[in-house]
Amino acid sequence: MRSTPVSSPREPLTRDRIVDAAVRLxxxxxxxxxxxxxxxxxxxxxxxxxxxxxxxxxVLVDLAAERIMAEARPYHVDGDDWREHIRAHARAxxxxxxxxxxxxxxxxxxxxxxxxxxxxxxAALMNFERAGFRGKIAVGMMRAMVSYLLGTLMREVxxxxxxxxxxxxxxxxxxxxxxxxxxxxxxxxxxYDHDHEFEFGLELMIAALERYEP
Amino acid sequence: MRSTPVSSPREPLTRDRIVDAAVRLxxxxxxxxxxxxxxxxxxxxxxxxxxxxxxxxxVLVDLAAERIMAEARPYHVDGDDWREHIRAHARAxxxxxxxxxxxxxxxxxxxxxxxxxxxxxxAALMNFERAGFRGKIAVGMMRAMVSYLLGTLMREVxxxxxxxxxxxxxxxxxxxxxxxxxxxxxxxxxxYDHDHEFEFGLELMIAALERYEP
DNA sequence: ACCCTCCTACGTACGCCGTACGTCGCAGGG
DNA sequence: CCCTGCGACGTACGGCGTACGTAGGAGGGT
Numbered sequence: 001m002r003s004t005p006v007s008s009p010r011e012p013l014t015r016d017r018i019v020d021a022a023v024r025l026x027x028x029x030x031x032x033x034x035x036x037x038x039x040x041x042x043x044x045x046x047x048x049x050x051x052x053x054x055x056x057x058x059v060l061v062d063l064a065a066e067r068i069m070a071e072a073r074p075y076h077v078d079g080d081d082w083r084e085h086i087r088a089h090a091r092a093x094x095x096x097x098x099x100x101x102x103x104x105x106x107x108x109x110x111x112x113x114x115x116x117x118x119x120x121x122x123a124a125l126m127n128f129e130r131a132g133f134r135g136k137i138a139v140g141m142m143r144a145m146v147s148y149l150l151g152t153l154m155r156e157v158x159x160x161x162x163x164x165x166x167x168x169x170x171x172x173x174x175x176x177x178x179x180x181x182x183x184x185x186x187x188x189x190x191x192y193d194h195d196h197e198f199e200f201g202l203e204l205m206i207a208a209l210e211r212y213e214p
Numbered sequence: 215m216r217s218t219p220v221s222s223p224r225e226p227l228t229r230d231r232i233v234d235a236a237v238r239l240x241x242x243x244x245x246x247x248x249x250x251x252x253x254x255x256x257x258x259x260x261x262x263x264x265x266x267x268x269x270x271x272x273v274l275v276d277l278a279a280e281r282i283m284a285e286a287r288p289y290h291v292d293g294d295d296w297r298e299h300i301r302a303h304a305r306a307x308x309x310x311x312x313x314x315x316x317x318x319x320x321x322x323x324x325x326x327x328x329x330x331x332x333x334x335x336x337a338a339l340m341n342f343e344r345a346g347f348r349g350k351i352a353v354g355m356m357r358a359m360v361s362y363l364l365g366t367l368m369r370e371v372x373x374x375x376x377x378x379x380x381x382x383x384x385x386x387x388x389x390x391x392x393x394x395x396x397x398x399x400x401x402x403x404x405x406y407d408h409d410h411e412f413e414f415g416l417e418l419m420i421a422a423l424e425r426y427e428p
Numbered sequence: 429a430c431c432c433t434c435c436t437a438c439g440t441a442c443g444c445c446g447t448a449c450g451t452c453g454c455a456g457g458g
Numbered sequence: 459c460c461c462t463g464c465g466a467c468g469t470a471c472g473g474c475g476t477a478c479g480t481a482g483g484a485g486g487g488t
Contacts, residue, residue, distance in 0.1 A: 013437075035474065046438040048476080053436095057475065108368065118393050121403070125395040139402045143369070144415035148358075151365025154322065155357070179332050181339040188353045189335070201358040208422035227466080249445065260467040262447080267465095271446065 013045055015053040015063075022064040023103075030102035031061065061106070068103050070116040072096050074123075082131035083206055089127060090149060090202050093120075097153040105158045108150055132214045141209060148205050156194045227259055229267040229277075236278040237317075244316035245275065275320070282317050284330035286310050288337075296345035297420055303341060304363060304416050307334075311367040319372045322364055346428045355423060362419050370408045 021042055025034050036057055040047040054060045075092040077084050097104045124145070128138040176183045235256055239248050250271055254261040268274045289306040291298050311318045338359070342352040390397045 036476080037474075048439075048478095049437045051476075115389075118390070118396055122393040122396050125399070129395060135399055136402050139399050140411065140414050141418075143411055144362075144366075144418050147365035147369055147415055148362050149365065150368055151361035151363065152358075154364055154368065155361055175329075176332070179336040181343060182332055182336050185339070185349055185353050188350050197354065197357055200354050201361055204355075204358050204419070204422040204426070207425045208418040211421045211425065212418070250447080251445075262449095262468075263466045265447075 013043065013049055013053060017043060018050055018053055018060065019063045019067055022060055023067050026061075026064055026068070026103050026106070027100055031106050034061065034064075065103065065107055066116065068100055069107060072116065072120060080130065082127055083210075085127040085130060086145070086206060086209075087202060089124060090145070093149050094153060094156075094198060097157050101157040104153060108154060108158075131209060133209075133212075137212075141212075144208075145205055148201060152198055152201050156192075156198070227257065227263055227267060231257065232264055232267055232274065233277045233281055236274055237281050240275075240278055240282070240317050240320070241314055245320050248275065248278075279317070279321055280330065282314055283321060286330065286334060294344065296341055297424075299341040299344060300359070300420060300423075301416060303338060304359070307363050308367060308370075308412060311371050315371040318367060322368060322372075345423060347423075347426075351426075355426075359419055362415060366412055366415050370406075370412070 018039065021039050022034055025039065025042070034057075036050055037047045040050055043050075050060075054063070073092060073095065075088040077088045100107075121142070124142045125138055128141050131141075133141050176186055182189060232253065235253050236248055239253065239256070248271075250264055251261045254264055257264075264274075268277070287306060287309065289302040291302045314321075335356070338356045339352055342348075342355050345355075347355050390400055396403060
């Protein structure tokens, strides 16, 4: 029992409670489902009450993005092989993307400045340092890796029809015979094995890093 | 002079004219600026007249996306070195992204099935064939490269504040001293030389491909 | 005990949005 | 000549973000 009367099941509105609700909604129906009215209704509050805790919808979405970012799981590997560390880190990022497919695009197109973002950067730099890269070069390597991760995960998570369904062949109304090389691998082009593709590209990146290894 | 009376400067509404207007608006103010009302106003037509030529806004945007995609410039290089071909192709894609920064995110998160898309795929496959990769492997290589391009261009074009402005340091409210490696390269982290980064990552990818060269 | 201040919740209203639906005028065929 | 069909358009509905004004209750000063 609380000191509040039983007849009032209403928790007081809080920025935290609001952001929580937004995160829930984003994870479950995507950013485009978030509306101030709906959020308020879900919290049992009036629409405009939200604005006492949040200046506008845009920063509310930002807050939600940071909250999601912050729950990125740290990964763990034994040993000192930088390749294993980079693999583990990359897989952790992929894990995050797959757990929050609808939020990922949002995170990806947003500049992150939060503490959570820096934790990730720091961990990545640590791995490149382990590989012998330092300073400017390490940052360049990290950014190339981030680019690959961002791209491959966008392809995996954001471009599938209806978000995550099996990819249908989108090749109905094009005359493929005009493109002989494409026609030769048309089956391959129409199917996606995301696990395999991710690991393939990851090894490609690592191979490139090894070539630059001091 | 036309056969239409002089008092009617109104061209008849056409799907083409509508898509044209949409493309113009997207290029100039981004997808989020597109609205049926505004489009109609810009064409000097009633809002609902658009629906005689286009079933709804979503497919109109799709049509605009394909139109933009279709204007991708073919590139030209002399010689047979697959590295040069891949560089040229990558730079052409970057060119497209930079010419249509606001449309790029839209294109990137859309499955393309158009003829224009296939032209690009075919050209890419040709380049990988030149490098000695065939079939399934070539598709894998191509997808890895696409991932890198997609990622790096998203970072270049879609995440800059207000789309394309100089990147501001987003590190005001974080205590960087808690992250020693990041602190060491904080200047590097806060600045972006997109030309250099793009080429750096591109060479990284090519180095990786060379390692797998048969 | 009283009042004054301030903070939060909330209702109303405005100007946008996409689009379902009904109407009207005109061109072309019988 | 009329009839038919199609394209243009107006109206209206339900949704959106949010500016603004108000009401009520909690806390402090007297």
